[in-house]
Amino acid sequence: xxxxxxxxxxxxxxxxxxxxxCSGSRFNIGSNSVHWYQHLPGTAPKLIxxxxxxxxxxxxxxxxxxKSGTSASLAISRLQSxxxxxxxxxxxxxxxxxxxxxxxxxxTVL
Amino acid sequence: EEQLVESGGGLVQxxxxxxxxxxxxxxxxxxxxxxxxxxxPGKGLVWVSRINVDGSATNYADSVKDxxxxxxxxxxNTLYLQMNNVRAEDTAVYFCxxxxxxxxxxxxxxxxTVSS
Numbered sequence: 001x002x003x004x005x006x007x008x009x010x011x012x013x014x015x016x017x018x019x020x021x022c023s024g025s026r027f028n029i030g031s032n033s034v035h036w037y038q039h040l041p042g043t044a045p046k047l048i049x050x051x052x053x054x055x056x057x058x059x060x061x062x063x064x065x066x067k068s069g070t071s072a073s074l075a076i077s078r079l080q081s082x083x084x085x086x087x088x089x090x091x092x093x094x095x096x097x098x099x100x101x102x103x104x105x106x107x108t109v110l
Numbered sequence: 111e112e113q114l115v116e117s118g119g120g121l122v123q124x125x126x127x128x129x130x131x132x133x134x135x136x137x138x139x140x141x142x143x144x145x146x147x148x149x150x151p152g153k154g155l156v157w158v159s160r161i162n163v164d165g166s167a168t169n170y171a172d173s174v175k176d177x178x179x180x181x182x183x184x185x186x187n188t189l190y191l192q193m194n195n196v197r198a199e200d201t202a203v204y205f206c207x208x209x210x211x212x213x214x215x216x217x218x219x220x221x222x223t224v225s226s
Contacts, residue, residue: 035212044216092211104154
């Protein structure tokens with residue numbers, strides 16, 4: 001069981017907006033930045049959001065992130081079929097003294 | 111092009127050892143913290159270890175502490191993970207990644223299977 005809690009699945013139709021949540025504690029999200037990764041099986045994970053709300057170069061503005069207290073969320077607007085993937089939140093945990101990942105959310109574009 | 115390429119994976123018996131390598135190209139490894147992250151079949155990403163720029167400080171997940179050792183050779187632009195006393199639950203794809211806490215650049219991964 002992950003220290004960071006994500007819903008195991010999310011879905012939406014093309015053009016819709018979906019949100020994926022990530023819940024932690026004061027030791028991790030509450031005191032550190034949150035990062036989000038997109039992962040397709042058999043490929044390298046891809047950073048799509050860092051420092052809670054910053055997009056790396058090349059990531060479309062359809063992706064946005066936010067953090068409040070001990071929770072964070074990733075929003076994907078104008079959903080496209082190519083967004084179908086697994087999404088993971090991650091941050092540093094001050095009590096474990098290491099990086100922690102959420103359990104992952106499988107996004108299905110219907 | 112900045113790239114990370116893992117190698118060294120394979121089949122190993124329980125209790126055995128294996129050393130993974132991660133070769134960096136297109137940038138100087140010596141400027142960056144580096145990580146190992148793994149993904150067991152059908153499971154999510156799990157952080158394994160981190161090393162600072164000169165190798166003087168390391169962090170490990172509890173599940174691998176005292177069994178795995180992360181190291182680096184900046185002159186060879188290569189990161190390593192020495193895996194000792196491996197267990198069935200260590201079976202996974204192992205990814206190396208670049209970054210202090212945020213992993214900005216990932217390799218494609220190398221598969222490690224622990225089985226008799």
